[in-house]
Amino acid sequence: AQTVTQSQPEMSVQEAETVTLSCTYDTSESDYYLFWYKQPPSRQMILVIRQEAYKQQNATENRFSVNFQKAAKSFSLKISDSQLGDAAMYFCAYRSFYNNNDMRFGAGTRLTVKP
């Protein structure tokens, strides 16, 4: 079974600086999707960025980018120029390519942004 591990329960970053959140996963599949979701205090889960495993190029969405290392089964999220509104729980998620409705989430990383 696929598992997702986020080894950092909490992280802190100074406003305008860069922070990297770690995620590793375990799978025997060669094709899959990876996601980062953000859950602010308002509770709603918001998709931040997604990566298809068959793509070698790392996904980028404005200030958010990933470092996808397929061989190492690592999928870290880098937030550049951190803003106060980035403070939230961040969840890494894995979804099977062959069963696109089987989605596994990590335990989350709580990010605090200091002014």
Next chain:
Amino acid sequence: EAGVTQSPTHLIKTRGQQVTLRCSPISGHTSVYWYQQALGLGLQFLLWYDEGEERNRGNFPPRFSGRQFPNYSSELNVNALELEDSALYLCASSLTLGQYSNQPQHFGDGTRLSIL
């Protein structure tokens, strides 16, 4: 476009009671998912409904059940509530565009269930 809506936002129940949570997916989405997020934990998959049928369920006892209606809205029912059922219950919806879709799940704000 309206997002995924859930009701109620907060519920307080006592042990042994039963509860029904409701979810309306984004218009056009046929798949609905239910997750349990206990305090300090990640999301645990509960149930997946698509086209009115239960397609998959997570590792939860049978007292967790649900259904999907013809308009694709869904209910999650929990019987014989226990203290450990206290959690945020999140509903998500997505398009089901075939097997190899990269469509993400879109989440509602959740229902906070507290068991006293």
